[in-house]
Amino acid sequence: MIEYRNVTKSYGGSPVVKEICLTIEKGEFVVLVGPSGCGKTTTLKMLNRLIPMDGGDILINGKSVKEQNPEILRRNIGYVIQQIGLFPNMTVEQNITVVPRMMKWDKERRRKRARELMELVDMDYDTYANKYPSELSGGQQQRIGVLRALAVDPPVILMDEPFSALDPITRDSLQDEIKRLQKQLNKTVIFVTHDMNEAIKLADRIVFMYDGKILQAAPPEEMLRSPADGIIREFMGKHVQKIRMEDELNCSDIMRTRIATISPQRKTLECVELMSQYEVNSLVVVDDNKNYLGIVTIEDIRDHGEAGQPVEALIRTDAPCVGTGQHARDAFRILVEKKADYVVVVTPENRLAGIVTKSSISKAMASALWGEG
Amino acid sequence: MPWNRVWEHCTLILTALGFIIVIGMLLGIISYLYPRLRKPILTVVDILQTIPSLATLGIIMILMGGNQKTVITGIVLYSLLPIVRNTNTGLNSVSPAVKEAAKGMGMTRAYQLFHIDLPLAFPLIFTGIRIAAVTSISVAVFGTFVGGGGLGAVIYQGIRVSSMKLILFGTAALMVMALVIDGIMGLIERRLYRRIGLQVPD
Ligand SMILES: Nc1ncnc2c1ncn2[C@@H]1O[C@H](COP(=O)(O)OP(=O)(O)OP(=O)(O)O)[C@@H](O)[C@H]1O
Ligand SMILES: [Mg+2]
Numbered sequence: 001m002i003e004y005r006n007v008t009k010s011y012g013g014s015p016v017v018k019e020i021c022l023t024i025e026k027g028e029f030v031v032l033v034g035p036s037g038c039g040k041t042t043t044l045k046m047l048n049r050l051i052p053m054d055g056g057d058i059l060i061n062g063k064s065v066k067e068q069n070p071e072i073l074r075r076n077i078g079y080v081i082q083q084i085g086l087f088p089n090m091t092v093e094q095n096i097t098v099v100p101r102m103m104k105w106d107k108e109r110r111r112k113r114a115r116e117l118m119e120l121v122d123m124d125y126d127t128y129a130n131k132y133p134s135e136l137s138g139g140q141q142q143r144i145g146v147l148r149a150l151a152v153d154p155p156v157i158l159m160d161e162p163f164s165a166l167d168p169i170t171r172d173s174l175q176d177e178i179k180r181l182q183k184q185l186n187k188t189v190i191f192v193t194h195d196m197n198e199a200i201k202l203a204d205r206i207v208f209m210y211d212g213k214i215l216q217a218a219p220p221e222e223m224l225r226s227p228a229d230g231i232i233r234e235f236m237g238k239h240v241q242k243i244r245m246e247d248e249l250n251c252s253d254i255m256r257t258r259i260a261t262i263s264p265q266r267k268t269l270e271c272v273e274l275m276s277q278y279e280v281n282s283l284v285v286v287d288d289n290k291n292y293l294g295i296v297t298i299e300d301i302r303d304h305g306e307a308g309q310p311v312e313a314l315i316r317t318d319a320p321c322v323g324t325g326q327h328a329r330d331a332f333r334i335l336v337e338k339k340a341d342y343v344v345v346v347t348p349e350n351r352l353a354g355i356v357t358k359s360s361i362s363k364a365m366a367s368a369l370w371g372e373g
Numbered sequence: 374m375p376w377n378r379v380w381e382h383c384t385l386i387l388t389a390l391g392f393i394i395v396i397g398m399l400l401g402i403i404s405y406l407y408p409r410l411r412k413p414i415l416t417v418v419d420i421l422q423t424i425p426s427l428a429t430l431g432i433i434m435i436l437m438g439g440n441q442k443t444v445i446t447g448i449v450l451y452s453l454l455p456i457v458r459n460t461n462t463g464l465n466s467v468s469p470a471v472k473e474a475a476k477g478m479g480m481t482r483a484y485q486l487f488h489i490d491l492p493l494a495f496p497l498i499f500t501g502i503r504i505a506a507v508t509s510i511s512v513a514v515f516g517t518f519v520g521g522g523g524l525g526a527v528i529y530q531g532i533r534v535s536s537m538k539l540i541l542f543g544t545a546a547l548m549v550m551a552l553v554i555d556g557i558m559g560l561i562e563r564r565l566y567r568r569i570g571l572q573v574p575d
Contacts, residue, residue, distance in 0.1 A: 050477060075479035085474030089492040099478050148478070 001026055001061055002047070002156065002188065008055035009042050017042050018212040019056065024190065026155070029182050031191045031199040034209035035235065040192040043209070044158050047190070048077045060156065075099050078149030078157035078187075082165055084141050086133040086148070092118075093129040096147045103152060117147040120184075121177060139170035139279045146178065150185070157182075159191045163198070168258050169278045172359055175201055196236050200224070201362055208232050251331050252324040254364045255345045255354030261286045264293060264312040268305040271296060284344060284352060285315050292344065292352040295319040319344055324353050328364060331356040375527050375539075379546050382523040385441065385516060386509040389448035393505050397453050398498065401460020402486070415458060422454045426512045434519040444521030448512050452505040459501030463494025496565040503558040510551050 002024040009017040017039045024030050032040040045051040047058055049070045058065045065073055086095050094101075096117055097110040105113070115125045121143045133141055142162060149157055159178075163171040179202055182189050193199055199206050200220045207217045208229075216228035227233040260278040262271055264285055275283060275298055282297040294315035305314055320334045320343045331343045335358060342355040400418070404411040421429070430447040437443050467490050475485045491498075517525035524543045531539030 048477065050473075071479045071481050073479070074477060079474070079477035081470065081473060081477070083468075083470030083473075085468070085470035085477075087471060087474070087489055087493075089489070102479060102484065145474075 002190075003059040004043075004056070005059065006056035007043070007046060007053050007058060009039075009046060009051065009053055016212050017046070017053075020212075020214055022207060022214060022217065024188060026188055027186045029179070029189045029191065029202055029204045030207055031193060031203035031205070032207050032209055033193060033196060033199045033235075036194060038209045039212045040194075040209055041160055044160055044190060044192055047156075048074045048079060048158060050074075075102060075152065076154050076156075078154045080142075080145050080149045080157065080159040080162045082161040084138075084145045084165075086141055086144060088133055091130050091132060092136070092144055095133065095144055096151055098148060099151045113151060117150060120150075120181060121147065137170075137277055137279070138166050139174060142166060142174060143177070146174075146181070150181070150187075153185075154187075156188045156190070159189065161192055161194070164193065164195065167278070168256070169260060169280060171198075172357070173279055175359070178202070197363055201359055208235075249328040249364060250324065251322050251326050251328055251343075251345045251356055252353060254328050254331075254360045255324075255356050256360060257354040259284060259355050261352065262296065262311060263287060264315065265310050267308050268301050268311055268314070269307055271311050272298070272301060282319075282341075284355070285311065286352045290351045292321075292346045292350055293317075295344070321346060322356070323348060328356070332361055335361070374542055378522065378524055378527045378543075379550075382510075382513055382546070382550070385444055385513045385521060385523050386448065386506065389445045389452070389509050389513070390502070390506055392445065392449045393452050393456055393509070394502060396449065397456030397501070397505070398460050400453070400457045401464065401498070402491075404457070404461045405464040405490075406482075406486075411461060415461070418454045418457045421450045422452075424451075426451050427515050427518065430515055430519045439520030441516075441521050443519045444513060444516035444523070447516075447519070448509045451512050452508045455504040455508075456498065456501040459497045460494060463497035464490050466497070467493045496562065499558070499562050499565055503555065503562060506554050506558065507551055510547060510554070514547065 004022040007020045046053045093114045096114045100110045208215045262283045285293040294317040296311045300314045320340050342357045345353045404414045433443050475489045514525035516523045528543035
């Protein structure tokens, strides 16, 4: 359990964090949200003493952080930052096991732990352990950043806008992964973002900060239903996509339009390259006029593909598909029934319009809950 | 042909290089850890290099007498700059994100210096060593005027007895030495940069 007690911080006489009080339960996923400069990062970094506090106290399981050696304290708190900050001189495995090495774990134990951790995010040990960070995509790098923070199994993980530098598709899959890991490993996570959609998707409780103070701390649904302050309402209005409520919701209202596509003439290897770049396991195939042709999956390429062959031959036309004008709930039903990752949305002229994913649903529900605004 | 002079020249610069690396890196690290000392340290090594090397050698000879130690001291003082500067620049150019992560993982200052900062700065430090090595070769030529021997002695003797053969031998030996050292170190340098995923400069 973490307890902020009247925590205060000033820079040059002007307070940036003002008497913050906050209690976080074990296993809770807390997301700090608020406009730029409201003190989120400062609040986070006072916990692992990267920033010293001026007044008040922070207790972890009843023990003040001030009484602990800062280095020992930090080794027992996971830390993930926006700029990732992997050590470029170390391999993936060395990066992951950097804290275990400081804690003098023997080599066998470190190796075993690295394997274990990489399995958690489906990265093959033999493929990646000896690569250097510069050889990885942004999404893979941040996965390693997360594993590095988990290495000695710390009960608390701090994350400061960890996914905001990634492209939307990669960000989406990392959000799913971190939420799954947090549940699976029962971690307490404090996560900073200024993306309201991200907060809604991840948080057990959203803590809304403004000008160094906490305006409201509540579960996402509650904050959406009854924001405690006009400022919160306004902030959410800017960040949650506005869409019509209830049954009038069409697939085109909730679909995502920035998606990874490929043309049928491209070769299988390019296709695999693109998939790994976006960290997806299938791509939507469209011709030069954006006509929807089908999808191509990594399994098909692996099982039936030959290097240098155009992906044309591997196109699957049986992927779930809906029209732009169809009700959104049709797309939801298909997602759930077919256990698909996404549903393709096409226009009446059979042009690709977008895709609907599970997180499209949560966004839509969030907006619906929050009301007309 | 005075092959022993070639050997003598090599010993001079290799010994000097050992001192340059140790002293240069130490000064570079100190100026990184204590930013207030950065300016004074860099200014002093900078000034040392602007004094003509023959004059430096002359001054040291008056203080220490004429022998090999004088030449080595001269080379060291004259060639410190690239290593001190590159060590400092290299350490300072480690990305703030990496430093923040290092601190956030619970590294102490010393641990971070040895496991993160220095390894990352090393390619640039190595560039400094390479520059210093090449400069040392030509500075050592003046060694003969303060009793240090080396290839300078061969060339100087060639001038005195008007022997084209001797002058060419000395010059060719110096050039080969410079090219070989520069070439080998250049190769190593390239590998160092590539290893940490950096572009090789220029
Ligand atoms: N080292 C510093 N010196 C002076 N002022 C600072 C310093 N660090 C932060 N501040 C100020 O403190 C305030 C809070 O900063 P903080 O980084 O906590 O904000 P934030 O909520 O994380 O913002 P963002 O969303 O932009 O990351 C800001 O107004 C910032 O300008
Ligand atoms: Mg911040």
